[in-house]
Amino acid sequence: AQTVTQSQPEMSVQEAETVTLSCTYDTSENNYYLFWYKQPPSRQMILVIRQEAYKQQNATENRFSVNFQKAAKSFSLKISDSQLGDTAMYFCAFMKHVSSGGSNYKLTFGKGTLLTVNP
Amino acid sequence: SQTIHQWPATLVQPVGSPLSLECTVEGTSNPNLYWYRQAAGRGLQLLFYSVGIGQISSEVPQNLSASRPQDRQFILSSKKLLLSDSGFYLCAWKRIGNTIYFGEGSWLTVV
Numbered sequence: 001a002q003t004v005t006q007s008q009p010e011m012s013v014q015e016a017e018t019v020t021l022s023c024t025y026d027t028s029e030n031n032y033y034l035f036w037y038k039q040p041p042s043r044q045m046i047l048v049i050r051q052e053a054y055k056q057q058n059a060t061e062n063r064f065s066v067n068f069q070k071a072a073k074s075f076s077l078k079i080s081d082s083q084l085g086d087t088a089m090y091f092c093a094f095m096k097h098v099s100s101g102g103s104n105y106k107l108t109f110g111k112g113t114l115l116t117v118n119p
Numbered sequence: 120s121q122t123i124h125q126w127p128a129t130l131v132q133p134v135g136s137p138l139s140l141e142c143t144v145e146g147t148s149n150p151n152l153y154w155y156r157q158a159a160g161r162g163l164q165l166l167f168y169s170v171g172i173g174q175i176s177s178e179v180p181q182n183l184s185a186s187r188p189q190d191r192q193f194i195l196s197s198k199k200l201l202l203s204d205s206g207f208y209l210c211a212w213k214r215i216g217n218t219i220y221f222g223e224g225s226w227l228t229v230v
Binding site: 033035037043044045046047050091095104105106107108109110111112 | 151153157162163165168170176207209211213217218219220221223224226
């Protein structure tokens with residue numbers, strides 16, 4: 001079974017600074033997808049960034065970027081120029097195809113990192 | 120545009136009462152649909168997923184059930200709620216490009 005580990009239950013950062021959230025995963029698959037989701041106090045689950053395992057280039061979305069190390073099974077999220085609105089729970093997630101002949105995919109989540117951006 | 124909606128947003132139900140949470144997707148056809156539960160403000164647990172009408176796979180044996188009566192409709196049900204069923208329930212769907220997006224969520228409190 002796939003597992004996703006986020007070793008930092010809580011983190012804090014000063015506004016305008018940079019912070020990195022860690023994520024490791026365990027799989028024997030070669031093709032899969034990795035995601036970071038953000039869950040603010042409203043509890044809505046919002047996609048932050050997506051990485052395809054077959055792509056060596058790290059994904060970036062504005063202030064958000066990842067460091068994807070496939071051999072090490074590591075997928076960290078870097079938030080640059082942190083803003084107060086970045087305060088949220090961040091979840092790392094792994095997705096793979098689970099059955100042949102169909103299009104079923106399963107998403108497995110880590111337990112999350114609570115990020116607080118301080119003014 | 121492609122959107123996902125779930126309701127009700129908040130529900131308070133007595134122990135032993137039935138449950139029905141509904142999720143619908145618009146702007147697409149034959150999506151993969153999922154129900155997740157988030158308890159105690161942490162981690163998401165996959166409860167059910169569906170690849171088509173009438174096709175339901177259960178991840179965790181429990182007091183809940185799911186149904187997919189129409190292509191873009193996914194329903195989470197229970198005949199008799201338990202206190203342990205309280206939590207935040209999220210419906211999700213997989214879009215083209217293999218990315219999963221979530222609905223707004225439903226808070227269930229069993230009293």
